Amino acid sequence: MIAINDIHKVFNKGKANQVNAVNGITLNIKSEEFLVIVGSNGSGKTTLLNLVAGSVIPDKGTIIIDDNDVTKLADHHRSQWIARVFQNPISGTASDLSILDNFRLAAIRTKPKGLTIGINDQFKQQVKEKIATLGMGLENKIEQSMGTLSGGQRQALTLLMSVMDSCKVLLLDEPTAALDPRSAEVVMRTADKLIADFKLTAILITHNLKDAYNYGTRIIQMSEGLIINDLDSTKKATLKQNDLFDWFG
Numbered sequence: 001m002i003a004i005n006d007i008h009k010v011f012n013k014g015k016a017n018q019v020n021a022v023n024g025i026t027l028n029i030k031s032e033e034f035l036v037i038v039g040s041n042g043s044g045k046t047t048l049l050n051l052v053a054g055s056v057i058p059d060k061g062t063i064i065i066d067d068n069d070v071t072k073l074a075d076h077h078r079s080q081w082i083a084r085v086f087q088n089p090i091s092g093t094a095s096d097l098s099i100l101d102n103f104r105l106a107a108i109r110t111k112p113k114g115l116t117i118g119i120n121d122q123f124k125q126q127v128k129e130k131i132a133t134l135g136m137g138l139e140n141k142i143e144q145s146m147g148t149l150s151g152g153q154r155q156a157l158t159l160l161m162s163v164m165d166s167c168k169v170l171l172l173d174e175p176t177a178a179l180d181p182r183s184a185e186v187v188m189r190t191a192d193k194l195i196a197d198f199k200l201t202a203i204l205i206t207h208n209l210k211d212a213y214n215y216g217t218r219i220i221q222m223s224e225g226l227i228i229n230d231l232d233s234t235k236k237a238t239l240k241q242n243d244l245f246d247w248f249g
């Protein structure tokens with residue numbers, strides 16, 4: 001599904017502050033695999049995600065998504081395959097617009113799975129039904145502006161809007177880092193369910209080792225722009241939570 005071959009990214013090349021952020025990574029991510037990336041600060045996790053998303057273009061190496069060579073494609077040209085959710089719940093939606101209007105915008109931008117813009121009442125009903133699947137009671141608040149919702153509610157809706165389009169890959173860059181523990185748990189469970197329901201290939205970056213342990217079908221650890229641990233689903237199943245803490249010495 002995603003084939004990353006000997007990818008390199010250097011920032012500030014040739015200057016005193018040169019950083020080899022990604023240092024020759026080769027990684028094959030299978031369709032419907034849910035890959036979790038852990039690693040200390042500055043180990044290159046976000047740069048790797050940016051390379052997959054196309055917001056950073058590599059100095060060397062190739063990235064193939066679904067048999068398409070996207071190595072030089074800018075991020076907006078990869079949106080047919082990729083949806084991305086960021087740390088900040090505010091970044092994915094328009095605060096002043098209602099939940100319904102945010103879904104309308106998302107529907108115009110893409111062709112959401114199971115949503116036809118159609119006549120107004122029909123669209124509204126479909127949005128309500130989709131939101132009801134989150135189990136947060138937000139289906140009764142669709143006329144409320146996005147800005148009045150909590151970070152967790154907003155992030156769950158952002159996730160739903162992201163995965164409803166035709167994307168096959170979901171990139172999650174510390175999606176719960178700005179949330180309280182309870183909201184973080186709801187958002188992670190929502191993400192996990194949506195990934196399974198929509199049969200997505202997903203990559204999650206997290207500093208939360210409990211989430212890294214509980215979610216995903218494969219886990220890698222990065223250090224200094226390289227992968228230093230890689231456990232597939234079979235090996236991950238035998239992993240103990242304490243083993244993960246040991247990775248960070």
Ligand SMILES: Nc1ncnc2c1ncn2[C@@H]1O[C@H](COP(=O)(O)OP(=O)(O)OP(=O)(O)O)[C@@H](O)[C@H]1O
Nearest residue numbers: 011012019021039040041042043044045046047048
């Ligand atoms: N646009 C940039 N310009 C210069 N240096 C950068 C840029 N983006 C990242 N870096 C550097 O590349 C290295 C890897 O950064 P990256 O954000 O990928 O790490 P990370 O593992 O995601 O870290 P964190 O866990 O702190 O988010 C760091 O040293 C960072 O300062």
